[in-house]
Amino acid sequence: MVTIVFLGKLADLAGAPSLQLSAPLDWAGLKAALPSALAEAVDDPRNRVALNGALIADKAGLQAGEGDEIALLPPVSGG
Amino acid sequence: MRDIRLLHQMFIPGTLIGPFTQANPGLGGVCTFVGEVRYDQGVEALELTHYEPLTLPGMHELADRAFARFELMGLLMVHRVGVLRPGEPIVCVSAAALHRRDAIDAVDFCMDHLKSAAWFWKREKRDGQWHWIEPREQDHSDLARWQA
Numbered sequence: 182m183v184t185i186v187f188l189g190k191l192a193d194l195a196g197a198p199s200l201q202l203s204a205p206l207d208w209a210g211l212k213a214a215l216p217s218a219l220a221e222a223v224d225d226p227r228n229r230v231a232l233n234g235a236l237i238a239d240k241a242g243l244q245a246g247e248g249d250e251i252a253l254l255p256p257v258s259g260g
Numbered sequence: 261m262r263d264i265r266l267l268h269q270m271f272i273p274g275t276l277i278g279p280f281t282q283a284n285p286g287l288g289g290v291c292t293f294v295g296e297v298r299y300d301q302g303v304e305a306l307e308l309t310h311y312e313p314l315t316l317p318g319m320h321e322l323a324d325r326a327f328a329r330f331e332l333m334g335l336l337m338v339h340r341v342g343v344l345r346p347g348e349p350i351v352c353v354s355a356a357a358l359h360r361r362d363a364i365d366a367v368d369f370c371m372d373h374l375k376s377a378a379w380f381w382k383r384e385k386r387d388g389q390w391h392w393i394e395p396r397e398q399d400h401s402d403l404a405r406w407q408a
Contacts, residue, residue, distance in 0.1 A: 188311055189381030190392045234313025252311055258382035258392070259375060259399035 183245045185211065189255040191228065194219045204247040208240055211251065229254040261334035261356070262327075264319050266310065268342050273352045276338060284334040284356035291363035292354040293371055299346045305385040306350070308341045315341075315379040322373050329369065330355070330362040337370055339380070372402040 183206045187195040195215070202214050212220040222228065223240075230240040231252040237243060245251055261283040263276075273294045281290050297306045310316075323335050334356040344350055351374060355366040376399035383392045 186311065188309060189383075192309075193392075231311070231314060234317075236314075250313075252313070254311065254314075254379070255381065256395045257376070257378065257380055258394065259396035 182247070184250045186250060186252040188252060191219065191222060191253050191255050194222055204245065204249070206245045208243040211243065223253050227256050262323060263336045264323050265338045266316050267338055267340050270348055271338065271340070273349050276336060276352060277354055280334065280336040280354050281356065287333050287356040288358040289360040289363045290354060290356045291360070291367045292352065293367050294349055295351040297344045297346045297348050297350055302386040303346060303384050305343050305345055307343045307383050309381045310341045311379055318379050322370060322378070326366045326370055330357065330366040331359065332357050332362060332366055335366065339374065369406055372406060375399060376403050
């Protein structure tokens with residue numbers, strides 16, 4: 182399984198802080214498994230993606246395997 | 261002396277600042293900033309969410325940059341997560357140095373980056389409803405000060 186972690190506002194859209202999806206998982210597979218409003222939101226370039234705690238530069242190139250954790254990170258709040 | 265922490269419970273800044281100052285014998289100056297949750301109109305609570313694999317490592321990277329940029333003897337950087345009430349301390353940054361300018365500027369540098377670029381998501385509760393806090397233009401200009 183792959184764990185998907187939703188931060189900030191994305192957790193509200195997801196209705197939960199995390200979910201589990203079957204491995205392997207790529208970007209298209211991830212979006213297909215999410216509700217459409219959330220799939221659209223995660224495509225927004227301001228929302229970043231981390232794989233196992235490391236930010237990835239090209240989210241379209243995401244490849245997650247068994248036991249991996251994907252975090253979907255909206256822009257951080259300001260002061 | 262370097263002390264970088266995320267705290268899940270209320271803290272009393274004085275209990276950190278005293279020992280931090282003592283742990284840097286021979287310092288010429290120490291500068292401390294404490295941020296508290298403002299009593300904004302109608303705000304009942306503020307909640308900070310973080311992402312464990314990024315947030316604390318990001319604070320350590322920020323501390324590395326502060327040590328590289330300023331002549332520091334010590335740096336204390338403590339940030340709260342969880343639910344906070346107005347008046348509670350949310351952040352404390354203290355820098356010890358031989359000379360005041362390094363201490364003052366290091367605190368200013370860390371605060372601008374903590375507020376605008378650290379991995380925290382904040383929402384506030386007003387009239388029983390939670391509202392996410394969006395990034396502000398001011399945050400970008402605060403960061404731009406350090407890019408020269």
